[in-house]
Amino acid sequence: MSTLSEAKSSSFSVKSLYSDYCKDMETYIMFRISARVVELTPSLEAKGLPPIKMSIGAPTVEPPKALMDYFVKCLSEPAIHTYSVPKGEKFLLDAIAQRMKSRFGVDVNPSTEITSLLGSKEGLANMFRAIITPRLDKKQRDIILTPDPGYASYVDAIEVVGGLSYPTPLTLENNYLPDMDAAVAALKADGLDPARIKAVIINYPSNPIGACAPFEYYEQVVDFAKRHNILLISDVAYSEMYFDGQEAPHSILEVPGAKDLAVEFHSFSKPYAMTGWRIGFAVGNADAVGILAKMKGTMDSGIFRAIQKAAAFALGSPECDAYIRECNMMYAENQKIMLAGFKRLGWPIEQLNPPKATFYLWLPIPRNYTSCEKFSADVLEQAGVVLVPGTAFGKTGEGFVRLSLVNPKHELEEVISRFEQKGFVY
Ligand SMILES: Cc1ncc(COP(=O)(O)O)c(C=O)c1O
Helix, strand or coil: CCCCCHHHHHCCCCCHHHHCCCCCCCCCHHHHHHHHHHHHHHHHHHHCCCEEEECCCCCCCCCCHHHHHHHHHHCCCCCCCCCCCCCHHHHHHHHHHHHHHHHHHHCCCHHHHHHECCHHHHHHHHHHHHHHHCCCCCCCCCEEEECCCCCCCCHHHHHHCCCCCEECCCCCCCCCCHHHHHHEEEEEEEECCCHHHEEEECCCCCCCCCCCCCHHHHHHHHHHHHHHHCCEEECCCCCCCCCCCCCCCCCCHHHHCCCEEEEEEEECCCCCCHHHCCCCCEECCCCHHHHHHHHHHHHHCCHHHHHHHHHHHHHCCCCHHHHHHHHHHHHHHHHHHHHHHHHHHHCHHHHHHHCCCCEEEEEEECCCCCCCCHHHHHHHHHHHHCCEEHHHHHHHHCCCCEEEEECCCHHHHHHHHHHCCCCCCC
């Protein structure tokens, strides 16, 4: 009889140890796109078409100077380099509570209703893990309703912990405000049990569309979550990135009673161009925040204290507020350039309802294409322009591509000119 170790060593591969949930896991879509671009770069450069990445969901400008200067000063403070606490230092939690009050008029208790995060992506993934009991059988899985098209990490992070994401479609027809009751009816028709729904996610201003939600929609979704006794997860990573003349996006916590069931995820990444710093926060329902903080206590030891200091500084800094306004003006200007360019190429810009927030542009593919992946592949290979196919964000994204308008103006103009030269018209 062979020993366990002999049996293992004959055909052993670490892959055989992967969990049922991880074994089929794909590399995150944005990293797959980056890898493809790296592969094609030498041949594109040889053709005089160095890749222009319209695919990056991150600002390309530097963070506010005042913030960087403050951060550097913090580096020499006593005990700054020691471990922090997973939930975040008191000075940061207090600064967040003050900001929630000044920006949204919402009162939150910094010691029970806020936790810092290593970026909102980490917080969202841990929130899913906290409420999903892993199951193999798809019909038996805990369900989270997710925006479709929506931030690709939702689906991946739900499914890798043995949950099921069920799409709530955002379309031009529903003004990008999905009817949640219709989604439950569709889920039932698909043979799934609505009693298994544990949470619903909303994300406004939205990635990839840049859509905003009126306050009444927030009220409706709170009512929906109350009727179903589920957690309401609001992702407001882009809450500060809105254009002049547009109503400032709301917090779900402004809805009376929302704290009974809602938790909101905020990010420092996009408004302050701090994507690499990895800092965000969750705020709202004390049980949701509490379980997140408890989970984080077993998985990470908190954020570098100098980063927390800089984040607290940003929240209370008029220079940083002015920086956000300037960036938003730049994104609005970039959008104008691209809309004018795509209009010249035949795109029906008037019918598109262009975003009034974020730095994204959600564009239909030309009429002679039926697949957004084929269109994106052709544009990359023939024009060296990197787009994200709409299906990267869910099935409802077929027929569209996402562009991030974070590039310098000469690159934006170059994109339009390459489209024209290579015959990519609507
Ligand atoms: C909608 C949305 N939520 C959350 C995140 C994650 O942001 P971070 O983890 O940098 O805070 C992103 C990043 O692209 C996003 O688009």
